[in-house]
Amino acid sequence: xxxxxxxxxxxAQLKERFGSEIGECASYLGQNFVVARPDAVIPILEFLxxxxxxxxxxxxxxxxxxxxxxxxxxxxxxxxxxxNERVRVKSMIADGAKPPTAVPVHTGANWLExxxxxxxxxxxxxxxxxxxxxxxxxWEGFPLRKEYSxxxxxxxxxxxxxxxxxxx
Amino acid sequence: MPETxxxxxxxxxxxxxxxxxxxHGVLRVILKLDGEKVNGTECVIGYLHRGVEKIGENRTYQQxxxxxxxxxxVAAVSNGLGYCLAIEKLLNIEAPPRAQxxxxxxxxxxxxxxxxxxxGTHALDIGAITPxxxxxxxxxxxxxxxxxxCGARLTTHAFRIGGLQYELxxxxxxxxxxxxEMFLPKVDEYEELLTHNRIWVARLKGVGILSGDECKEFGxxxxxLRAAGVKWDLRKAQPYSGYEQYDFEIPTGENGDTYxxxxxxxxxxxxxxxxxxxxxxxxPTGPIGKTPKVIKPATGEVYVSIEAPKxxxxxxxxxxxxxxxxxxxxxxxxxxxxxxxxxxxxGGLVADVVAIIGTLDIVLxxxxx
Numbered sequence: 001x002x003x004x005x006x007x008x009x010x011x012a013q014l015k016e017r018f019g020s021e022i023g024e025c026a027s028y029l030g031q032n033f034v035v036a037r038p039d040a041v042i043p044i045l046e047f048l049x050x051x052x053x054x055x056x057x058x059x060x061x062x063x064x065x066x067x068x069x070x071x072x073x074x075x076x077x078x079x080x081x082x083x084n085e086r087v088r089v090k091s092m093i094a095d096g097a098k099p100p101t102a103v104p105v106h107t108g109a110n111w112l113e114x115x116x117x118x119x120x121x122x123x124x125x126x127x128x129x130x131x132x133x134x135x136x137x138x139w140e141g142f143p144l145r146k147e148y149s150x151x152x153x154x155x156x157x158x159x160x161x162x163x164x165x166x167x168x
Numbered sequence: 169m170p171e172t173x174x175x176x177x178x179x180x181x182x183x184x185x186x187x188x189x190x191x192h193g194v195l196r197v198i199l200k201l202d203g204e205k206v207n208g209t210e211c212v213i214g215y216l217h218r219g220v221e222k223i224g225e226n227r228t229y230q231q232x233x234x235x236x237x238x239x240x241x242v243a244a245v246s247n248g249l250g251y252c253l254a255i256e257k258l259l260n261i262e263a264p265p266r267a268q269x270x271x272x273x274x275x276x277x278x279x280x281x282x283x284x285x286x287x288g289t290h291a292l293d294i295g296a297i298t299p300x301x302x303x304x305x306x307x308x309x310x311x312x313x314x315x316x317x318c319g320a321r322l323t324t325h326a327f328r329i330g331g332l333q334y335e336l337x338x339x340x341x342x343x344x345x346x347x348x349e350m351f352l353p354k355v356d357e358y359e360e361l362l363t364h365n366r367i368w369v370a371r372l373k374g375v376g377i378l379s380g381d382e383c384k385e386f387g388x389x390x391x392x393l394r395a396a397g398v399k400w401d402l403r404k405a406q407p408y409s410g411y412e413q414y415d416f417e418i419p420t421g422e423n424g425d426t427y428x429x430x431x432x433x434x435x436x437x438x439x440x441x442x443x444x445x446x447x448x449x450x451x452p453t454g455p456i457g458k459t460p461k462v463i464k465p466a467t468g469e470v471y472v473s474i475e476a477p478k479x480x481x482x483x484x485x486x487x488x489x490x491x492x493x494x495x496x497x498x499x500x501x502x503x504x505x506x507x508x509x510x511x512x513x514x515g516g517l518v519a520d521v522v523a524i525i526g527t528l529d530i531v532l533x534x535x536x537x
Contacts, residue, residue: 002468003468028468028469028470029257029258029260029468029470031470031471055384056384056387057387058387058471058473058480058482058499059471059482059484059497059499061484061497061499063486063494063495064495075484075497077471077482077484077499081384081398081400084405084406086471088471106385106387107385107386108385108386108387108388108504108507110507111503111504111507112504115503119221132214133213133214134213134214134217134536134537135214135217136214143219143222144221144222144225148222150219150222150223150225150226
């Protein structure tokens with residue numbers, strides 16, 4: 001089953017407001033999503049929050065597609081308490097690109113973006129505290145990138161801090 | 169008179185944890201103190217990071233299922249339910265009715281077990297020693313049901329994608345009914361110990377207030393959100409596993425303080441009993457579902473979430489039409505809720521930090537994954 005176009009009032013509003021910034025409004029298994037240009041993501045989140053009542057930022061995450069020119073897909077999952085609806089906002093960004101932070105729109109984006117940075121190495125421009133969150137600050141490498149093998153680790157860090165050759 | 173006072177009042181930085189009993193695991197909180205007043209905090213987390221999401225990408229859909237139990241290990245059944253529902257959604261299948269009702273019973277029992285562990289340790293943190301013994305006594309009865317059902321007490325792996333692994337054992341209904349019968353008066357007993365206890369009230373009322381708007385701002389869900397007066401529960405808002413068939417209330421608070429969160433969770437245990445009683449009275453006969461031998465969902469992605477004891481637990485799964493998830497993201501309620509800690513403790517007293525960590529009901533296995 002492939003994604004079908006998402007019809008309705010909201011996608012129409014989004015297309016009218018953001019025009020060519022929006023690539024695709026679609027549904028997969030009843031779940032709606034919007035694909036947008038990276039620069040438009042924060043204005044879209046703002047629009048959805050203020051004018052469409054999507055006031056709850058559920059999650060921010062990324063997916064790594066190393067073979068694509070713009071290898072990371074950023075995914076923002078939103079929910080509206082008033083409408084009882086979910087929508088996902090997605091955008092593709094290249095390695096090294098610095099997408100703007102969502103913290104001014106949703107305070108809760110802070111840790112979620114830090115985790116994306118920690119795992120994928122995507123830096124968010126304007127983030128108040130862009131540091132690793134789960135891994136040690138001196139750790140090298142970004143584990144959720146596809147080239148990072150499941151048994152790989154930062155050998156130097158493990159040796160220096162744990163005094164062992166390998167954590168495996 | 170000396171030129172300077174004997175003691176300069178400078179800001180004190182105090183380190184709490186990671187080895188600290190009241191942080192319920194390995195949470196490190198760095199506190200900035202002005203006397204007893206908290207001026208700011210920083211959470212250092214990740215001590216239990218095991219790379220669950222990376223493991224997910226390197227296991228088949230079936231192989232990964234037991235791993236989810238190790239995130240929120242006091243509510244393993246809920247984790248398993250969320251995972252199974254997410255993969256079922258991806259496959260566009262549904263568990264048969266008998267499996268769904270059984271899932272509801274076990275998940276609600278697990279909610280009770282999780283809340284009991286919270287209550288016991290939260291009260292212990294604040295200095296009430298008795299409740300923890302009572303809570304663990306009753307929690308034991310829930311764990312016995314799990315053990316009889318699937319052989320495990322904590323990391324149960326009770327469900328399978330597409331249904332259940334095991335048929336219900338003989339005497340399951342009776343044991344669950346007997347538990348409900350026994351448990352309801354116990355909740356009243358806990359309340360007698362605590363609800364109007366002057367010390368308990370003094371330590372909890374007005375402490376760690378988080379308003380409904382602040383909860384939404386941070387994405388905080390679960391009992392913390394409900395205690396702030398927002399009547400929102402995924403079991404009602406977007407029912408799954410047939411929750412729409414059951415008659416139950418969503419308890420809410422008014423002030424969003426630690427005391428209201430306590431009352432909300434107490435009432436949630438009663439409501440869980442209510443759901444279990446309805447479910448156990450009408451377990452349908454029929455198949456319990458079968459896990460497909462090979463799980464190879466079509467290319468696509470879904471986000472599925474459930475109301476776990478701690479809040480919204482979500483799974484975002486991306487499939488590339490292979491037997492392993494291309495990407496598996498867990499949206500953990502504890503991680504998101506913990507972010508609000510700083511807002512809740514700022515301006516309060518250092519002794520309240522312990523109460524507020526307790527009331528957030530975090531499990532570090534889930535925060536760190």
